[in-house]
Amino acid sequence: MTYKTLFLDIDGTILTSNHTYTSCTKDAIEQVQERGILVFICTGRPLHEVKELGEELGVDGYIGYNGAYAIFENQILVNKPMDKQRVEQFLTLAKQNHHELVCYTKDKNYFTSLSHPAIKNFIDVFQLKNNQLLTADVHDQILGSSIIHVLPSEVQAYEELDTEIHLSEVTVNNISNCYDIIRQQVNKGEAIKIVLQHLGVEPNKAIAFGDGMNDKEMLQVVGEGFAMENSNPELFAYAKHRTTAVDKSGIYNGLKQLELVK
Known part of the structure; x- marks a missing residue:
């Protein structure tokens, strides 16, 4: 098989818990690019x-915000903000239940609080820099959102507000009770479909690596989907392959299974 594209999640896939990547990861990216394979970051x-x-890694393109925005060669391929009314409904529910939200626009991370301990921890773990308090004037620009300080038993209330979304737990070390809002028609998998169509690449010639449930759709739409050893256990059902953990060069070892790296 001649593969054409490689899509890589960041946290738990490229980056280890201490925000570094192995030398083998960068080497693997360079080796597949030498074969003419385009490499995309595909992240929440x-x-x-x-x-x-x-x-640093020399990637060719980006999919961000769990599939709401994609760019390749300075061309925007996907740009799908959340519905303003729905965002405001989520904010109302969060306030009623003492939850916090982070809402991402193209340029900033907007938080419902900057002083809550869970927010401070979230910012620290993800090393976020462009942070501001959420204001109503950006409610129509939100590309993605995560709910913070929410118990598993409280997730259903959000999903009942909108049957076209589901909440996906953020499985990153030192983060708990945090969920990404995933839209049924706007996710990593749907964005990959659009990117592949733009490139004229068949899905069976695409590869993807992920570790969280927000990677479920991504692993399903490509020909070769890899779940990291450190994945949420529920993800394995959606992956064609398993590879080693992120701190054991999982991307490199997975690509080695396909005989794409030495």
């Missing part, structure tokens, strides 16, 4: 927070 993170990493 806002793209304004990952460009530095992308430049």
Whole structure:
């Protein structure tokens, strides 16, 4: 098989818990690019927070905000903000239940609080820089959102507000009771479909690596989907392959299974 594209999640896939990546990961990216394979970061993170990493790794394109925004060669391929009314409904529910939200726009991370301990921890763990308090004038610009300080038993209330979304637990070390809002028609998998169509690449010639349930759709739409050893156990059912953990060069070892790296 001649593969054409590689899509990589960041946290728990490229980056270890101490925010580093193995030398084998960068080497693997360089080796597949030498074969003509385009490499995309595909993350729930806002793209304004990952460009530095992308430049270090020399990736070719980006999918961010869990599939709401995609860019390749300075061309925006996907740009799908959340419905303003729905955002405001989530904010009302969060306030009623003493939850916190982070809402991402193209340029900033907007929080419902900057003083709550769970928010401070969230900012620290993800090393977020462009942070401001959420204001009503950006409610129509929200590309993605996460609910913070919410118990598993409280998740259903959000999903009942909108049957077109589901909440996906953020499985990152030192983060708990945090969920990404995933839209049924706006997710990593749907964004990959659009990117592949733009590139003229068949899905069976695409590869993806992930570790969280927000990677479920991504692993399903490509020909070769890899779940990291450190994945949420529920993700394994959606992956064609398993590979080693992020701190054991999982991306490199997975690509080695496909005989794409030496």
